[in-house]
Amino acid sequence: MFILPNNVTIIEVGPRDGLQNEKKHVEESDKLAFIDALQGAGIQEMELTSFVSPKWVPQMADAKMIVEKSKKVGRQFVLAPNEKGAQLAIEAGAHSIAVFVGVSNTFNMKNINRSTDESIDALEPVFAKLKMDGIFIRACISTAFYCPYEGKIEIQNVVALCKRFVAMGADELSVADTIGMANPRESYELFKTLKEELPDVLLTAHFHDTRKMAMANIFASLQAGIDRFDTSAGGLGGCPFAPGATGNVATEDVVNMLDSLGIKTGVDVKKVCEAVQVIAPHVSRPIDTAMYSLFENSQL
Numbered sequence: 514m515f516i517l518p519n520n521v522t523i524i525e526v527g528p529r530d531g532l533q534n535e536k537k538h539v540e541e542s543d544k545l546a547f548i549d550a551l552q553g554a555g556i557q558e559m560e561l562t563s564f565v566s567p568k569w570v571p572q573m574a575d576a577k578m579i580v581e582k583s584k585k586v587g588r589q590f591v592l593a594p595n596e597k598g599a600q601l602a603i604e605a606g607a608h609s610i611a612v613f614v615g616v617s618n619t620f621n622m623k624n625i626n627r628s629t630d631e632s633i634d635a636l637e638p639v640f641a642k643l644k645m646d647g648i649f650i651r652a653c654i655s656t657a658f659y660c661p662y663e664g665k666i667e668i669q670n671v672v673a674l675c676k677r678f679v680a681m682g683a684d685e686l687s688v689a690d691t692i693g694m695a696n697p698r699e700s701y702e703l704f705k706t707l708k709e710e711l712p713d714v715l716l717t718a719h720f721h722d723t724r725k726m727a728m729a730n731i732f733a734s735l736q737a738g739i740d741r742f743d744t745s746a747g748g749l750g751g752c753p754f755a756p757g758a759t760g761n762v763a764t765e766d767v768v769n770m771l772d773s774l775g776i777k778t779g780v781d782v783k784k785v786c787e788a789v790q791v792i793a794p795h796v797s798r799p800i801d802t803a804m805y806s807l808f809e810n811s812q813l
């Protein structure tokens with residue numbers, strides 16, 4: 514029989530991953546309304562925004578305002594690729610910071626203009642300072658399965674990068690299928706290995722849904738003992754420097770599946786669907802509203 518947890522934590526990444534690659538400018542007030550609606554749905558952990566170069570990712574240029582003006586609910590992450598980003602995040606009042614590095618060197622160069630080793634080396638003193646300040650650190654591990662430039666990634670390279678981050682003091686690892694290429698067997702194998710090799714760190718799975726295997730990958734990861742998932746309301750998302758990748762797995766789909774399995778998330782799927790309606794008019798990407806229609810005018 515399946516091994517399933519009683520509870521799963523959903524980390525909503527819609528306001529960050531969901532909007533960073535959006536072609537249309539999204540107003541700060543619309544982002545705040547989206548964040549507010551997601552908080553109203555019971556989301557307790559969320560990636561709000563990124564402190565990155567506005568020249569590289571214009572959509573995140575309002576990061577300071579988003580942190581300052583959003584309601585403080587649960588754990589709120591902001592992304593920072595380097596010392597400058599971390600410093601700006603702290604100045605804006607962030608208590609939890611997510612750094613991001615790719616296992617694949619080529620992807621990392623395209624994403625943050627440094628090799629993987631250079632990025633980690635530069636982050637080491639930043640981690641030391643953040644730890645002294647009591648900041649919770651999430652390390653996002655990109656291209657943990659496949660890279661759009663280098664192809665298949667070896668498990669031992671993912672494990673090595675994760676171990677380095679844990680040794681530096683990461684509180685959480687969010688391990689990502691950046692371009693949505695993983696299959697359930699690969700997901701199970703990687704997360705089972707990471708659980709065995711790093712039993713004392715919070716482990717989260719982050720699946721993009723390019724090939725529509727993200728739900729299957731989540732089910733496989735549950736079998737490997739994972740009980741934390743990054744998801745994005747409306748299935749929005751994608752990294753501007755990972756060509757071909759589509760959105761993240763949709764929060765409403767994941768919560769609905771977990772609900773139906775009797776796994777508690779504390780998230781109200783109907784209200785997530787309402788949050789999707791809040792952001793839908795402001796993004797150019799079509800959103801699959803099948804789940805919304807299911808709950809609209811229904812007692813389900």
Ligand code: HMG
Pocket residue numbers: 530533563564565566567569570592593594595597598599601613624625626653654655656689690691692719721751752753754
């Ligand atoms: P660079 O050009 O090498 O930066 O870019 P630099 O250090 O040479 O500095 C150049 C200028 O940028 C300077 O300003 C710096 O002050 C400024 P100037 O003197 O020219 O006026 N700068 C910054 N400004 C604001 N915030 C900062 C910052 N750092 C330097 N933090 C850099 C390097 C990292 C800045 C750039 O490559 C960048 O911003 N990249 C961000 C890429 C990104 O956001 N990608 C998406 C997020 S990751 C993701 O989506 C994957 C994930 O979802 C997991 C998965 O699915 O895989 C997490």
Ligand code: MG
Pocket residue numbers: 530689691719721750751752761
């Ligand atoms: Mg992502």
